Amino acid sequence: MATSRGEFSSRLGFILAAAGSAVGLGNIWGFPTQTATNGGAAFVLVYLVLAFCLAYPAFMAELVIGRYGQANAVTSMQKMSRKTWQKQFAFIVGFGGVICAGLILSFYGIIAGWMMSYAIEPAAELLGMRGVATWVVSQGDIRNILFAALFMFFTIFIIRKGVEQGIEKWSKRLMPVLIVLLLMLILYVITLDGAIDGLRAYLNPDLSRVLEPDLLISALGQAFFSLSLGTSVMVIYGSYIAKKENLVSLGAQVTLIDVTIAFMAGLLIIPAMYVAQYQGVEIFAADGSLISGPTMVFDVLPALFNSMGSIGLFVAFAFFVLMSIAALTSSISMLEGPVSYAVERHNIERNKATTAIGLLIFAMSALIIFNIEFMLDFIAMIATEYGQPIIAMLCCVFVGWIFNRSDLLEEIKHGNEDVESSWFWKIWPWYTKFVCPVAILMVFLHSL
Template structure:
């Protein structure tokens, strides 16, 4: 690998960076909201099944493509292509993932900005700036533009420093902080009235709902979104992994961390909803549907924190700092995909490329802010429920049908010499070739 590209300096650094990419608002904001709106424990059960049986194999496909190619998504896919038609297909898939990452970041930055504004609000209350506190949590055009700009500035600042001093360095700092804050909040919420009822809703599934088509497509989209699949992110992260590392165990560890933190987030948010409900906050409608929808975090939890007195200020600050940290660990990975493509394929200097792409994505965010009611949900649905699973499926097709089996085995043997004798190798190649594309396709077309 060219030294100029950079490389993760340790296994621990890659695990935290990849887990940081996977662990974001999709886990801590999206997963509990999807759970609450799709049958509670039934959604959790389906999500866990799809995460390990469809998302993990696709995750491994992207990692292997990246490490073999040692380049951005487009170039890595072209390196395993065998003819001009396949190279065109490689460009479509690779560049499609880059576009998908940019679209996700464009709406993601807006929501992350909201999280940051809610983290600022308790601080303004403490110092007596009540009017400022009211403004930062108001749904105003100026507030949205300000905070999405601040968040994108933070994301760009980290990516400008590259792999070791940017992505890896900050992932090592942010991820442990995220886990500590999350566990502390769970411990407190479990002591409150109503938490036990929330635990039952979260852990005891209604099996009659597990085959609901809407639940299936939502769970699949959530699994792919939370693992950053179909966005070129894991291909580029895979390209930064040393050939001495065992990709099979690395992929399993990242998937396990991602799913575990999503599960922990549910242990916080779902019981907190029922705690808030016990305090008189309306959570569900008469038909059992979720009242707040995607705005759940901004309605339920502030109400919960308000009822906690002086401790509520501290916990409100801690929770929304947690959300902001989770957002940042993901956003840096989403920006890295487009940046790596421009740097490597067009020879643009990294800091310049990062700044220009960051400004372009910020402009997309501003367009969404000016049309929030129509564009936010549209861009989110287009990129996460459709774009990511389709591109993830196409990556599986690349590994299963285009990449020669012996070359694929040779790549996996770097760091795992006995992989051909493992259970993983006996299952994963044909599973990725046949089962994953078929199942992802069936779930997707069923949703149409």
């Protein structure tokens, strides 16, 4: 069955595709903003600990569900179920993940479109097209619709190609470009005046803050969001992994890449904020809070790039291309969730399913754009603060309480015969059964 529905052709292909899903605007945009808001280096330290101690076990739960089921999220979870109520519960959780992925993509595509428009702006300036440069960064329904449509076109184009020729092929192309651009921008920014103060704030933790409740909850939420948990994405990607692969090491490698790129994003954004502050741009309010918050990337950083003169146009172009690539590597995974469900549960041809679902999600994006003052934040809140934590928690419940323990062990032993005697097997099952659901529940209750 795995061959007919496609699977990753190599270990590297899965790692880059899963890392691409995990590495999105949540890492390169959200993580530095959360860091600046929640105590700088103290937040980074807590995030790194929680990513491996709590997010990684939940991440493994979704991968195991997928590879065991070798199908979309709903079918995979129903294969784990033995009783009628469990199958009904599996449908609710699996389909909930599909809906959550679609909702996230509907607002994510709008923000990604903004990233693309801000990448065009410096290019238009260099070509002397001042009118175009001004228009592409001006808020307006036509501009927002146009760039959301362009971004969705790229996403649909890749997913229509399938697993190996679409997701894997383009992840192998985009992820190296993303990493190289990120490294180049870091090396440039840290040479500027004020960057050392940013590095100091980012790398020198105030240990007295690491146990603050808000910081802990924010770091935990960021860890789960950045790994694409609770959206059926990793269940789908897990179903495309060959049985010969070692899931334990694969999951650890993806988690490591994810947190490394988030950390690298902080090395870029936090020093850039202090460089902007050194050059007279207002960053922090009197109480130490961020002035721009989530819109920092569109407010503070363009001001910094403008202050650099002509070289700032090249830096701005590289930065927003980086952000657009990060968005695309995540969006293709979010579209794959609903598409795989339509293809496998309703026998719809892949190209037709991809185009139809992509257009439906774009229609939702258009509805948000025409009601952007209310709907953008509302849909983002519903999907990320409510949907993701609940579904991620229920996936852990499935693995911990419904999935037969002997079947679970047999699945993990594929590609890892000695896993039964490892520390992973001694800790992970009860950790997933008790600790992860409680921790995710904490995130959800905090969001209320």
